Every structure is written in C-alpha cells, then in structure tokens.
Amino acid sequence: MTPSNLPVFQADLYRHRRGQLAARIREQSGSGIAILATAPEQLRNRDSEFPYRHDSDFFYLTGFDEPGATLVLQVDRNTVVAHLFCRPKDPEREIWDGLRLGPEAAPEYLGVDHAYPNTELDQALPKLLADQTALYIRLASSAETDRRIRHWIDRVRGQARAGVNAPSEFRDIEALVHEMRLFKDLSEVETMRRAAAISAEAHLRAMRTCRPGQREYQIEAELLHAFRHSGAQSVAYNSIVAAGANACILHYRASAAELQSGDLCLIDAGCELDGYASDITRTFPINGRFSAAQRALYDITLAAQEAAVDATKPGNTFMQPHDTAVRVLTQGMLDEKLLSLHQLGSVDNAIETGAYRRFYMHRTSHWLGMDVHDVGSYREAGASNATEKPWRILCENMMLTIEPGLYVRPADDVPEAFWNIGIRIEDDALVTQNGCDLISRGVPVKADEIEAVMRG
Numbered sequence: 001m002t003p004s005n006l007p008v009f010q011a012d013l014y015r016h017r018r019g020q021l022a023a024r025i026r027e028q029s030g031s032g033i034a035i036l037a038t039a040p041e042q043l044r045n046r047d048s049e050f051p052y053r054h055d056s057d058f059f060y061l062t063g064f065d066e067p068g069a070t071l072v073l074q075v076d077r078n079t080v081v082a083h084l085f086c087r088p089k090d091p092e093r094e095i096w097d098g099l100r101l102g103p104e105a106a107p108e109y110l111g112v113d114h115a116y117p118n119t120e121l122d123q124a125l126p127k128l129l130a131d132q133t134a135l136y137i138r139l140a141s142s143a144e145t146d147r148r149i150r151h152w153i154d155r156v157r158g159q160a161r162a163g164v165n166a167p168s169e170f171r172d173i174e175a176l177v178h179e180m181r182l183f184k185d186l187s188e189v190e191t192m193r194r195a196a197a198i199s200a201e202a203h204l205r206a207m208r209t210c211r212p213g214q215r216e217y218q219i220e221a222e223l224l225h226a227f228r229h230s231g232a233q234s235v236a237y238n239s240i241v242a243a244g245a246n247a248c249i250l251h252y253r254a255s256a257a258e259l260q261s262g263d264l265c266l267i268d269a270g271c272e273l274d275g276y277a278s279d280i281t282r283t284f285p286i287n288g289r290f291s292a293a294q295r296a297l298y299d300i301t302l303a304a305q306e307a308a309v310d311a312t313k314p315g316n317t318f319m320q321p322h323d324t325a326v327r328v329l330t331q332g333m334l335d336e337k338l339l340s341l342h343q344l345g346s347v348d349n350a351i352e353t354g355a356y357r358r359f360y361m362h363r364t365s366h367w368l369g370m371d372v373h374d375v376g377s378y379r380e381a382g383a384s385n386a387t388e389k390p391w392r393i394l395c396e397n398m399m400l401t402i403e404p405g406l407y408v409r410p411a412d413d414v415p416e417a418f419w420n421i422g423i424r425i426e427d428d429a430l431v432t433q434n435g436c437d438l439i440s441r442g443v444p445v446k447a448d449e450i451e452a453v454m455r456g
C-alpha cells in the first residue's frame with residue numbers, strides 16, 4: 001500500500017541520511033542510540049485541528065509525514081538499525097482521517113529495518129536503551145519529551161542489579177542533524193527550485209491582478225490560489241501583504257486595508273512544497289508606476305541587494321552580504337537626506353553608530369530550507385566564547401535569503417516625500433562553486449520590469 005500523500009518515495013535517500021547521521025554519532029561517541037519523534041497534532045479550536053505539519057528533522061531522516069511517529073536509530077561501530085514506531089492500521093479511524101501507512105508496510109516503503117505500532121513504544125524503548133552508553137535526543141525541548149525519556153531511563157536503571165547499564169552520556173541530536181540540513185543535497189535543491197518557481201509565479205499573479213481599490217486579503221487570495229493550484233501544500237509562513245504605511249510594520253499580515261493608488265504594496269510570501277520553504281518579497285506600485293521618491297528608495301534597495309548578492313560566495317562569511325548591503329543602504333540614506341551627513345560626518349560613522357537602523361532594522365539573510373528560518377549554526381565551531389566565534393563561512397550548497405529593505409516612518413527630520421514608504425526585496429540564493437544562484441528570480445525585480453509586468 002502506498003499512502004496517497006507520499007506520491008514518490010526515495011527510500012534510499014533517507015537511508016543515506018540516516019547513515020550520515022550514524023557516522024557523526026560514531027565520530028562523537030563510538031556508538032549510541034538516537035530517538036527522534038515527529039511533531040504532535042495541534043488543536044486550532046475545541047476538537048478541530050490545525051493542518052498537520054510534520055517535524056522537519058524527523059522528516060529529513062524518514063520522509064514520513066504522518067503524526068504519531070518516532071524514529072529510533074541503533075548505531076554501533078559498523079551498522080545502523082532503524083526502528084520506526086508509527087500509528088497502527090485502524091480501518092475504523094481510516095474511514096474518518098484517511099489511510100495510514102502502518103508498521104507492516106513501513107519497512108518496505110520507508111526503508112527502515114523494523115516498524116512497530118506506536119503503542120509499543122513504552123515497552124520497547126527500555127529494551128533498546130539497555131547497555132547503551134550514549135543517548136542522542138532533543139535536549140530540554142519539551143516537558144513531555146523529557147518526561148517520557150526519564151520514564152524509559154528509569155526502567156533501565158531499575159535493572160541495575162541484573163547487570164544492565166543505563167545510558168550515561170546525553171547528547172544533543174539536533175546539533176548533528178541541523179549541521180547536515182545546512183548543506184542541501186541534490187534532491188533538496190531540486191525541490192527548493194520548484195518551490196521558489198511556484199512562489200515567483202504567485203508574485204507575478206499578484207502584480208498582474210493588483211488594482212487600486214482592492215483589499216490586502218484579496219491579493220493574499222491570489223497568492224494562495226497560485227500556491228495550491230501548482231501543488232504546494234501550504235504557505236511556508238504567514239503571507240505579508242502590506243499596503244502603503246503597513247509595509248513599515250515588519251511582521252504585518254495580510255489584513256483588510258484598501259490598496260490606494262500612489263502607494264506601494266509589499267508582499268512577502270512563499271509556499272511550502274514537499275516540506276521545503278521558499279521566501280520571496282517584492283514591492284511594487286499599486287497603480288503600476290513608481291513615483292520619483294518611491295523609485296529613488298527602490299533603486300537604493302535593489303543596489304543593496306545586488307551588492308549583497310555579489311558578496312554571497314564561498315569563502316565569505318555569512319555577515320559579509322549584510323555588511324555590504326548596510327553600506328549601500330546607508331550611503332543611500334545620506335544621499336536622500338533621510339540621515340544628515342552634516343550631523344553624522346561620514347557613511348562609516350553612520351554605520352558605526354547604528355544610525356542607519358532607524359530605516360533598516362533587520363538582518364539581510366537567514367538560512368532557508370525545510371523551515372523558513374532554517375536550522376544550522378550561524379557561527380563557526382571552535383572558539384569557546386560565543387561572541388568570539390567567527391561568523392559562518394559560506395560554502396557550496398548552503399541556501400540563504402538576501403533581503404535588504406528600507407522603512408521610513410513619518411518624522412519632522414525626514415523629507416515628507418519618503419514618509420510611509422516601506423520596501424523590501426527578497427530572493428533565495430543557493431551558494432554555488434563561485435558565487436550564488438538566485439532561484440527565485442522567476443518574478444522580476446528591476447523597477448522597469450515590474451512596471452512592464454503591471455502594464456500587462
């Protein structure tokens with residue numbers, strides 16, 4: 001039986017990832033046991049649930065997207081044995097909730113070595129933990145996880161006089177899995193390219209259908225239509241559709257404001273496809289033509305993005321694109337008199353004093369992958385003091401966003417023509433051998449090209 005929500009399955013891919021994780025466990029501990037549960041279902045109201053979303057780490061190692069599952073890896077010097085605990089088949093529940101894979105079909109379909117009903121977890125875990133030294137789990141992640149693990153360990157400790165040893169080395173499984181997830185494999189890159197292409201198409205649709213007098217939620221509806229119509233399962237995060245001054249609120253949602261001619265519309269929206277996020281922002285004039293003031297700030301933001309893109313290459317640090325963008329943006333703020341050169345003296349001083357943060361208050365990049373703000377350390381390992389650890393060196397196959405912006409709130413010392421302009425331009429970059437590849441450029445970014453799209 002093949003569940004309908006897993007159309008194509010590559011058991012070898014997930015087996016390979018489990019093998020890679022096992023190798024890292026061996027490196028640290030020689031052998032050990034790893035336990036990783038997927039995410040619980042969440043109620044939205046009373047007995048009605050949010051659409052289910054699996055845990056990203058669990059999915060990365062199994063490709064299994066049903067709730068109620070736990071993966072246990074038994075790693076010794078030469079082998080790794082994968083045990084999956086999952087929901088048992090239940091014809092009565094399946095009439096209501098849909099088909100379940102079930103433990104009988106799981107080994108063949110998912111490539112795990114053994115599968116059992118999840119009702120056997122409490123019975124099986126103490127046996128699997130017996131005489132293991134190293135236990136890899138999510139440390140201090142939730143009271144419920146801690147409680148269950150303690151229960152299993154207590155059962156093993158209870159056998160001490162029979163000569164059974166309980167694990168004594170507790171290790172963080174996330175550190176290992178997140179480091180793996182930072183480097184995208186071919187299958188991930190291919191999925192992320194498709195996710196970004198769908199999101200770019202959705203932004204195009206929003207630009208093409210945008211008219212003064214519409215409401216923000218109507219533009220959001222166009223985005224959702226495009227995502228679902230192309231097969232994306234979900235948004236990767238709550239869509240932002242921000243008209244006029246709303247664009248200066250960084251975590252604004254699509255609400256009910258009317259789109260006014262003469263204002264800009266900022267859309268930050270991306271779909272999730274087969275477990276992978278995309279994250280795109282475009283800012284465009286609601287009536288199809290940038291005003292001179294809007295265009296001036298738009299072109300500064302785009303120049304900042306271009307400079308950051310040039311700085312996104314192997315060997316540079318994660319912070320270099322940001323520092324580069326900040327310099328271009330700050331010079332633009334001085335040129336357009338958002339900041340006073342007279343008061344600040346130089347672009348260097350405007351950066352050093354943080355004066356630019358009044359109009360650009362967020363970072364330029366974050367990792368992107370299964371989670372929109374994806375996992376992986378932003379610092380190199382090694383130094384003992386976190387503040388001394390160098391920023392992460394960019395390497396081939398990392399994926400990150402590049403998203404500079406300018407946000408101008410009304411103030412007496414700011415030229416009025418710029419009041420309430422909020423602009424962000426965001427693309428998704430795959431670090432390549434010599435630079436980066438922007439996988440989200442299916443939607444144009446140059447002001448002239450955006451105006452051309454809007455003219456239809």
Ligand code: GLY
Pocket residue numbers: 237268269279366372403426
């Ligand atoms: N859309 C979330 C972000 O840009 O970080």
Ligand code: MN
Pocket residue numbers: 279366401403426
């Ligand atoms: Mn982003």
Ligand code: MN
Pocket residue numbers: 268269279280281426
């Ligand atoms: Mn975004």
